[in-house]
Amino acid sequence: MHKFGSLYRNEITKTVRKPVYIVITALVLASMLLVGIIALGAKLLNSAGAFDYTPDRSVYVEQMEWNENDYRSILSSLESEMKAFEDTYGGDAFVKDGKFDAEAAIEDYRARLMDDLIWYADSLCQRAWYLESLKFKIADIDDEEAEKNPAGFIDETRENLAGARAYGRTKADLDKLLKDYPTVGKTVAEYPVFLYGERGKSTLAEAELLSKNIEKYEEILANEDFDLYIDLENETVKSDPALSESQKKIGVETNEILKKLYRPNMTSVEWNEVTSALSTLNTNKMLLDAGTDWEGNKLSPETVTKYRLQVEELTKGLEYGAPGYGGRQSVEEKVFVNLTLSAGMGVAQVLLVIMGALLVAEEFQSGSIKLLIIAPVRRIKIFSAKLLMLATMCAFEMLLVYFTLLFVCLFSGLGFSNMVFTFAGSAHVMNPFLYYFIYVLLGFVEVFAAGVFALMLSTMIRNAGGAISISMVLVYVLQSSVTSIFMLTIGFTGNYIFSNIYKVLPPANADLPSKLFGTSIQSDLDLNAILNGGFGLDINNGFAVSLLYVLAFGALCVWASYESFIKRDIK
Amino acid sequence: MENVLRVKGLSKYFGKRKILDKIDLEVKSGEIMGFIGPNGAGKTTAIKTILGFLSDDGGDIQICGYDVKKDYEKAMGMVGGIVENPDMYKQFSGTINLQMYARTHGNISQERIDEVVKMVGLENRINDKVKKYSLGMKQRLGLAIAILHNPRLLVLDEPTNGLDPNGIRELREILINLSHKTGIGVLISSHQLAEMENLCDRATIIANGRVICEKSLSELTDMLNGEPTFRLDAGAAPQRAIQVIRGFIESGLAEGETAPRVTCDAETGKVVFSAEPQIIPSIVRALVEAGVDVYAIQKEEYSLEEAFVAITGGGSQIA
Known part of the structure; x- marks a missing residue:
């Protein structure tokens, strides 16, 4: 064991002093920090309003201003109507026990209509009188008075004639009123302005609420108090008679999530992300609630499962502010985090492939293998020390990636958001530190597998340049090209069997983290992978299958390297 | 050891x-x-x-x-x-x-x-x-x-x-x-x-x-050395010296024994022969008595290289 430790220490000494190791490790760090700096720059530029999509003020304030303008215009029309009402009836008209007395108002209106009827009846009498007078004038044209004052007579006659004509129109109105009289109550109930009947009552309630809320809106705008805004929205939802109880419940839930996710100075993209996620969530909830689609067709069990998972995923995503769900981390930030991770892990994988290829071949090429072989240790220990060193280096690189990512998140403003993913039929939420740790842990498995593949070539061909070239070609070029070619077979065969041929090649693109975490349900294919795959047993996208494959591949490479290193002569 | x-x-x-x-x-x-x-x-x-x-x-x-x-x-x-x-x-x-x-x-x-x-x-x-x-x-x-x-x-x-x-x-x-x-x-x-x-x-x-x-x-x-080889410088009379040495050695041979070779190195003109070291003074005396001038006589020894060439049959280069 002591000798193994010494060999391992020697391997570390050899590795950490290799220029290629130092350069590429620096490159891992630099590439990640570069992405971090770009993210920070983007963030600062965004805050400074450099991008068109960034509003000058909080989107919420903008939203509030829209709300305020809308409500103010409604309010002003209501206020003017209420003023007219008060002018007519006085401020305390139709108030009984502190409440609006609609029945009294309707009675009042009926009474007023009756007054009108009486007035019209009077008018009718007036007309009759005028007509009679006119008849009388015409009959008594030789009247003494007329003889004495013919001009006055003519004027009086004309006046009578005009009055008769005017009241003639009233007759028609009166006839209509009389005809409609039995339905007067109904007509009044549907007449909103004067606040009678059921609609009148609700409009009055709205007016009263708005009247009361206008002060709160001003307060919300002055203090940017989003919680108060949501409370008001909830009251509005609850008091909306057009909504069912379950819809009101869904509406209130939505508002509560919105309250939790809101933060000052959200960009419009972020705000839209929140609201569109909420919109999808609400829609799915309502469809599930109804059990039918918008056309009224019953939902299939698969669709119900899909909606249920989407609701679960979106709820958790929104609740925990996960990226992609409109949380505290925006889509842009998610992109930057992913870029940082893939930059670091990509470069680390290149390093592992190079180091794996150099590990044994370089010893043969330089002749230093003789120093190793002549040492009083069995070859298995030499091989194990080299393998452990490769694993250590891989682990070190992954930890470097992990901590650099945390550093970048902390100092570039990317932040730490909870992560939500759907796996094995349900949605899960994970602490970001653990999430990224598992991410790099899976990255370790993958990168190490690529490293031992290069090690295998290194022990077999014993030539560093050849081992590096072949590893690179197989890991990076051949796999993608072969995969692309075989993907074409899907078109001919209609299945994915042949496209999986890439799985016999180095697992550079096995992409375990995305197999585990990347399965947000966007399509039925993803859904099938999640549901049918259970814990990832789906042959195409299953996490467990891919993990098993990468592990088996790595084990095969280790075995082949071991056999080659232990048993072959060193000529 | x-x-x-x-x-x-x-x-x-x-x-x-x-x-x-x-x-x-x-x-x-x-x-x-x-x-x-x-x-x-x-x-x-x-x-x-x-x-x-x-x-x-x-x-x-x-x-x-x-x-x-x-x-x-x-x-x-x-x-x-x-x-x-x-x-x-x-x-x-x-x-x-x-x-x-x-x-x-x-x-x-x-x-x-x-x-x-x-x-x-x-x-x-x-x-x-x-x-x-x-x-x-x-x-x-x-x-x-x-x-x-x-x-x-x-x-x-x-x-x-x-x-x-x-x-x-x-x-x-x-x-x-x-x-x-x-x-x-x-x-x-x-x-x-x-x-x-x-x-x-x-x-x-x-x-x-x-x-x-x-x-x-x-x-x-x-x-390799076995019976040592000697080189004799007889000036201008190597053939006479060869006759004298051959005669001297043959006279001492028992019945059936083969006489060793006595030759002249064509390059140097020296006489080369093998003999027991103890008879060298007698050979020198015989030469002098026969009127051959003896300028020098030298015992030859094999090096490792010669031994190597001899043992491995020559022809091969030394690795």
Whole structure:
């Protein structure tokens, strides 16, 4: 064991002093920090309003201003109507026990209509009188008075004639009123302005609420108090008679999530992300609630499962502010985090492939293998020390990636958001530190597998340049090209069997983290992978299958390297 | 003296080609064993097999009593060596190379490292990177690494390659000192046969994968020398001298004995003949009495190289 430790220490000494190791490790760090700096720059530029999509003020304030303008215009029309009402009836008209007395108002209106009827009846009498007078004038044209004052007579006659004509129109109105009289109550109930009947009552309630809320809106705008805004929205939802109880419940839930996710100075993209996620969530909830689609067709069990998972995923995503769900981390930030991770892990994988290829071949090429072989240790220990060193280096690189990512998140403003993913039929939420740790842990498995593949070539061909070239070609070029070619077979065969041929090649693109975490349900294919795959047993996208494959591949490479290193002569 | 290396019946094939054919080899404590043979004889293959670079296809190797197959680590702990070129980690200094090698043995102090560095005369350059070393310096560092852990057996494959005359002399002194004073057994292959002659106590000659002979240096040359050969300078009368010498020798022969050849070296004009050293004065007297002027007479001796050529049948270049 002591000798193994010494060999391992020697391997570390050899590795950490290799220029290629130092350069590429620096490159891992630099590439990640570069992405971090770009993210920070983007963030600062965004805050400074450099991008068109960034509003000058909080989107919420903008939203509030829209709300305020809308409500103010409604309010002003209501206020003017209420003023007219008060002018007519006085401020305390139709108030009984502190409440609006609609029945009294309707009675009042009926009474007023009756007054009108009486007035019209009077008018009718007036007309009759005028007509009679006119008849009388015409009959008594030789009247003494007329003889004495013919001009006055003519004027009086004309006046009578005009009055008769005017009241003639009233007759028609009166006839209509009389005809409609039995339905007067109904007509009044549907007449909103004067606040009678059921609609009148609700409009009055709205007016009263708005009247009361206008002060709160001003307060919300002055203090940017989003919680108060949501409370008001909830009251509005609850008091909306057009909504069912379950819809009101869904509406209130939505508002509560919105309250939790809101933060000052959200960009419009972020705000839209929140609201569109909420919109999808609400829609799915309502469809599930109804059990039918918008056309009224019953939902299939698969669709119900899909909606249920989407609701679960979106709820958790929104609740925990996960990226992609409109949380505290925006889509842009998610992109930057992913870029940082893939930059670091990509470069680390290149390093592992190079180091794996150099590990044994370089010893043969330089002749230093003789120093190793002549040492009083069995070859298995030499091989194990080299393998452990490769694993250590891989682990070190992954930890470097992990901590650099945390550093970048902390100092570039990317932040730490909870992560939500759907796996094995349900949605899960994970602490970001653990999430990224598992991410790099899976990255370790993958990168190490690529490293031992290069090690295998290194022990077999014993030539560093050849081992590096072949590893690179197989890991990076051949796999993608072969995969692309075989993907074409899907078109001919209609299945994915042949496209999986890439799985016999180095697992550079096995992409375990995305197999585990990347399965947000966007399509039925993803859904099938999640549901049918259970814990990832789906042959195409299953996490467990891919993990098993990468592990088996790595084990095969280790075995082949071991056999080659232990048993072959060193000529 | 105990055997620090005992090789018995060692065979090795490369594919179907037999490289080593049941070779036996022994190195005793405190002796320097030369391992010589023409190119392709199997010297380096034998050394690599002994040191574990190559697997064997039969035979036993014991180092200080430990079977290499059964007690590999114990056996290899007793060996130090340089195979072909003294290759090491060129990107590191001599010190780091020594420290790294020391770790694989354990219990080697910095004082011991300093001691061997001084012993091989590298103390002024030991902290330089090996890539800046000349071949001679690499040989010295290789030797330092080989003896660092006080091995009981030192196996050196062509250690004088790249060394200047001073370096060769120093190496010889170090090796003689190590073997004779500290009791290390040394197995050394070299094409510098003159050096081997000055260095080795015994030599094993190998050709075509087989050990042809294994003797001490004096035994080896004596074996060839047998009845010594003499060269006589008879001035302008070599033919007369040949007649006199032949007559003298034939007169002393018993019945049935064949007369040795007495010839004239056409190049030098000297008379060459074999005879027992004790009859030389009588031959000289006979020559003088016959009127032949004797200017000089000299006994010839075989070198290791001549012995090697004679034993291996000549024609092959020395590896």
